[in-house]
Amino acid sequence: MKAIVFDASTLISFAMNGLLEELAELKKLFDGKFIITMAVKKEAIDRPMTIKRFKLQAMQLKSLLTRKILELPSSLDIDDKLIEEDAKEIVNSANRLFYGKRRNIEIIHIGESEVVAVSKILTERGIPNMLAIDERTMRLLCEKPENLRELLERKLHTKITVQKNPKKIIGDCMVIRSTELIYMAYKKGLIKLKGNMVLDALLYAMKYKGCSISENEIQDIKNLDVRK
Amino acid sequence: MQEVDNILRIFQEAKVAMMEGDGSLLRNLSDQTINTASRTQDPDNIATAVIVYALSKIVERSDYKKQLGWSTFYNNLIRTIDKTIKSIEEKKDFLIKKNLELMRKEIGNLSGNLKKYIEDVFRRSSINKASRIYAHGISQERTANLLGISIWELQGYAGRTNVSEAPESKTITVKQRIKRLGDLFK
Numbered sequence: 001m002k003a004i005v006f007d008a009s010t011l012i013s014f015a016m017n018g019l020l021e022e023l024a025e026l027k028k029l030f031d032g033k034f035i036i037t038m039a040v041k042k043e044a045i046d047r048p049m050t051i052k053r054f055k056l057q058a059m060q061l062k063s064l065l066t067r068k069i070l071e072l073p074s075s076l077d078i079d080d081k082l083i084e085e086d087a088k089e090i091v092n093s094a095n096r097l098f099y100g101k102r103r104n105i106e107i108i109h110i111g112e113s114e115v116v117a118v119s120k121i122l123t124e125r126g127i128p129n130m131l132a133i134d135e136r137t138m139r140l141l142c143e144k145p146e147n148l149r150e151l152l153e154r155k156l157h158t159k160i161t162v163q164k165n166p167k168k169i170i171g172d173c174m175v176i177r178s179t180e181l182i183y184m185a186y187k188k189g190l191i192k193l194k195g196n197m198v199l200d201a202l203l204y205a206m207k208y209k210g211c212s213i214s215e216n217e218i219q220d221i222k223n224l225d226v227r228k
Numbered sequence: 229m230q231e232v233d234n235i236l237r238i239f240q241e242a243k244v245a246m247m248e249g250d251g252s253l254l255r256n257l258s259d260q261t262i263n264t265a266s267r268t269q270d271p272d273n274i275a276t277a278v279i280v281y282a283l284s285k286i287v288e289r290s291d292y293k294k295q296l297g298w299s300t301f302y303n304n305l306i307r308t309i310d311k312t313i314k315s316i317e318e319k320k321d322f323l324i325k326k327n328l329e330l331m332r333k334e335i336g337n338l339s340g341n342l343k344k345y346i347e348d349v350f351r352r353s354s355i356n357k358a359s360r361i362y363a364h365g366i367s368q369e370r371t372a373n374l375l376g377i378s379i380w381e382l383q384g385y386a387g388r389t390n391v392s393e394a395p396e397s398k399t400i401t402v403k404q405r406i407k408r409l410g411d412l413f414k
Contacts, residue, residue, distance in 0.1 A: 143400060
């Protein structure tokens with residue numbers, strides 16, 4: 001068994017670009033599970049279901065859940081209560097991690113910490129897993145907290161110190177984004193559109209719908225495609 | 229309320245800018261509150277950033293002024309800004325909160341197209357400010373929650389900004405990331 005744990009941000013990028021069926025096709029090639037937590041379900045499906053502008057995409061995402069393309073952690077025998085407890089601990093610690101001008105800088109929210117909590121539980125159980133996160137803050141916290149400290153310091157114009165070792169809170173999470181997932185779908189021939197501009201269009205579509213990827217990184221992916 | 233002196237100055241200058249119809253200065257004043265709003269996440273600072281930005285959009289639209297109910301709305305807004313300034317000067321925190329809420333409630337008293345326009349201006353202002361706070365390093369979900377908007381609205385807007393181009397955004401190479409994903413798919 002293995003798993004990809006999705007944050008709301010990655011699902012939103014796929015949904016807003018009308019690429020959920022490509023995600024479903026990718027799942028068929030994956031010998032594991034695509035997991036979403038209850039808090040992510042709330043943000044990606046339940047809440048937008050009440051907003052006319054996003055209702056259609058929310059319904060399409062719900063359909064992925066019904067078809068078991070996306071599954072809840074209970075499908076891996078992970079108790080929601082355990083996730084909630086671990087997530088609370090993560091959010092509380094992470095929000096005391098960065099300190100500046102005599103106060104903690106609170107950076108994340110509970111839904112984002114649930115994703116990390118599930119990843120940590122899976123790792124403890126020996127299940128290989130990755131996190132799919134398009135938003136920037138959580139990705140930086142997982143991969144390079146020092147960059148997040150530098151960003152906060154530069155944007156807030158104040159000295160920011162790190163109060164604790166971030167690895168002790170977050171663990172060793174591995175992050176991918178919608179851009180890497182759609183690249184995988186493209187390489188596996190799952191994209192119906194053909195032509196030499198398709199990859200560029202897919203990557204920029206994800207970027208413009210909120211995936212945190214730079215233009216240079218998009219170029220790097222395109223170069224990778226040319227080399228292969 | 230955090231950093232009260234700064235907010236007092238913002239509202240004093242915002243009133244003058246509003247009466248002069250200077251949208252650019254109002255936007256600048258709103259931007260000045262974003263640092264404090266990102267760092268403290270104080271609801272009053274956030275409300276100030278949203279309101280002042282919304283005012284910039286309102287004063288720039290001359291067609292609003294032809295709408296029924298405009299002058300009452302405008303005069304009430306100026307009066308509420310005056311009351312807010314007075315509350316801050318007198319250090320009456322509870323009145324500051326009340327007056328900031330009153331400004332939002334003024335919209336509720338509107339009717340017809342003007343109500344629809346102004347509601348839309350405030351919603352867009354919230355999304356714009358959320359995007360600025362996200363750019364400062366606060367996560368999407370936390371920011372959306374602070375501003376009372378959905379992640380969907382914030383993400384769609386943030387994608388059109390240059391947040392991802394910040395040098396700190398880069399962590400590992402895409403080659404490493406794709407290799408990891410490829411390994412998981414094997």
